[in-house]
Amino acid sequence: MEDLSGNRPASIMQLPDDCLIFIFQRLKSSNDRASFGLTCRRLLHVQNVSRRSLQFDCSFTLLKLSPSYPNLNVNSFHLNRLLARFQHLQSLSLSGCTELPDSGLTPLRSYGSNIQSLYLDGCLKITDHGVSAIAAGCQSLNVISLYRCNITDVGLETLASGCSDLQNVNLTYCLCISDRGLRALSEGCRNLRAIKISHCSGDVTGVGIRGCSPTLIHVDAESCNLDAEGIRGIVSGGGLEYLNIGSVGGGHGPDCFVTIGSGFAQRLKVLNLRLCRSIGNESAAAIARGCPLLQEWNLASCHGVKTPGWQAVGLHCNNLEKLHVNRCQNLCDLGLEALRRGCKKLAVLYIGRGARVTGLAIELFKMQRNSVEMKDEEVMCLAPERAASW
Numbered sequence: 001m002e003d004l005s006g007n008r009p010a011s012i013m014q015l016p017d018d019c020l021i022f023i024f025q026r027l028k029s030s031n032d033r034a035s036f037g038l039t040c041r042r043l044l045h046v047q048n049v050s051r052r053s054l055q056f057d058c059s060f061t062l063l064k065l066s067p068s069y070p071n072l073n074v075n076s077f078h079l080n081r082l083l084a085r086f087q088h089l090q091s092l093s094l095s096g097c098t099e100l101p102d103s104g105l106t107p108l109r110s111y112g113s114n115i116q117s118l119y120l121d122g123c124l125k126i127t128d129h130g131v132s133a134i135a136a137g138c139q140s141l142n143v144i145s146l147y148r149c150n151i152t153d154v155g156l157e158t159l160a161s162g163c164s165d166l167q168n169v170n171l172t173y174c175l176c177i178s179d180r181g182l183r184a185l186s187e188g189c190r191n192l193r194a195i196k197i198s199h200c201s202g203d204v205t206g207v208g209i210r211g212c213s214p215t216l217i218h219v220d221a222e223s224c225n226l227d228a229e230g231i232r233g234i235v236s237g238g239g240l241e242y243l244n245i246g247s248v249g250g251g252h253g254p255d256c257f258v259t260i261g262s263g264f265a266q267r268l269k270v271l272n273l274r275l276c277r278s279i280g281n282e283s284a285a286a287i288a289r290g291c292p293l294l295q296e297w298n299l300a301s302c303h304g305v306k307t308p309g310w311q312a313v314g315l316h317c318n319n320l321e322k323l324h325v326n327r328c329q330n331l332c333d334l335g336l337e338a339l340r341r342g343c344k345k346l347a348v349l350y351i352g353r354g355a356r357v358t359g360l361a362i363e364l365f366k367m368q369r370n371s372v373e374m375k376d377e378e379v380m381c382l383a384p385e386r387a388a389s390w
Helices: 017-025 030-038 041-050 076-085 128-137 153-162 179-188 228-235 254-261 281-290 307-316 333-341 359-368
Strands: 053-056 091-093 117-119 143-145 168-170 194-196 218-220 242-244 270-272 296-298 322-324 348-350 373-375
Touching: 128 153, 153 179, 228 254, 254 281, 281 307, 307 333, 333 359, 359 373
Parallel strands: 053 091, 091 117, 117 143, 143 168, 168 194, 194 218, 218 242, 242 270, 270 296, 296 322, 322 348, 348 373
Antiparallel strands: none
16 A cells, blocks of 8 residues: 555555544444454554443343343443443443442443443342442433332432433333432433333322423333322323323222323323223223324223213324224224224224124224224334334
C-alpha cells in the first residue's frame, strides 16, 4: 500500500482510530469480528471501544444481544475487568445470574455512565443496595428490567432520583414494592413510556401511577390488586396505548372498569381484560364508547358481559381488528349477531368454547363475515409496533 504521493509504502495502521472503527463495524462475519483484535494491541483497542452490548449465556432475557460471554460466573471482579475493557457499552444483560450479589454491581459506579439498557431478570440476590450502585453510576439509563429482584420501595425511590431519564421499567414479580415506590417512579421519571408491574404484591393498587406523564403508553399490571381508583390512576396520563390488567380480582365490583372509558384512555389500542369476571355490561359499554381507537380487546372468560354489552361493542368498536371472547358464558346468538352486524374492521375473532352460541349463529357469522378469521386459540396477539421496546 502506498500513500497518495506514491513515494513510500504506507500501512493500514497509519489510519486514525475512527477509520479503523469504521472498518471494524463493516465486518459482516462474526469470526472476522472476533479475530480482529488478535492482530495487535491497537486493533484490540479498536475492537474493545466498538462493543456496544454484552450478554452472558446464563441470560434468559427476551432480547438476544450478540456476541455473548460463555458460562462465566459473574462477580464483582469479573464485571470490573469487563467494564474496564469495554467502556462504551450501551446495553448490559446479567439476566439469569441468580447468585450475583449486590457487590457484583459495584463496578457500575465507575463504568456505567454510557449504559442505556440494563437487564437483571432473575438476579434473586439483588436488593436495594445493588440498585444504589446502578443509580449512582448509570445516569444515562433508559431501560431496566428487575424481574424477580428483591427490591423495595426504597430501591425504586433511589432509582428514580438517580436515573430520571428512565423510559422502560420491568418490575414483574417484585413482591416487596408498593404504590409508594411506583409514585416515586412516576413523579421522578417524566419520560416513562412503559412499566410492567404484573404479579406484584397486594400493596400495588395502581394509585401510585396517578398523575403520570402523557409519555406513558404501555402498562402491564396483570394479577394486581387493582380497584377503580387504581385503574383511574393508571390511565390518568392520557397517553396509554397498551393496557394489560387481566385477572384482576372480582372483589371490587364491576364498576371498577368503567373508568377506562371515562375519557382518559382515548388513545388505547390494545386492552387485555382476560379473566376479569366482574366486568359487566356497563363497563363494556363505557369502554366501547370511550376508547374509539381500540384495535384488540381480550374479554376471554368475562362472564359478566351479556347481550347489552356485546351490542355496545358491535356498535361502537369501529376500529376493532381482534376480539377475544373465549369461554364467555353469556355470549349467546344475539350477542354474536351484534358483533356480526358491527365491528366493521374485525379481522380475527377468538371464540373457542364455553359460549352459549348455536352452530347456526356461527355459520351465519361465517357466511356474512367471511373475511373474519374465527379461531379457537386464546392468544393475546400484540403487533411489534404496538409494544414498548424492552
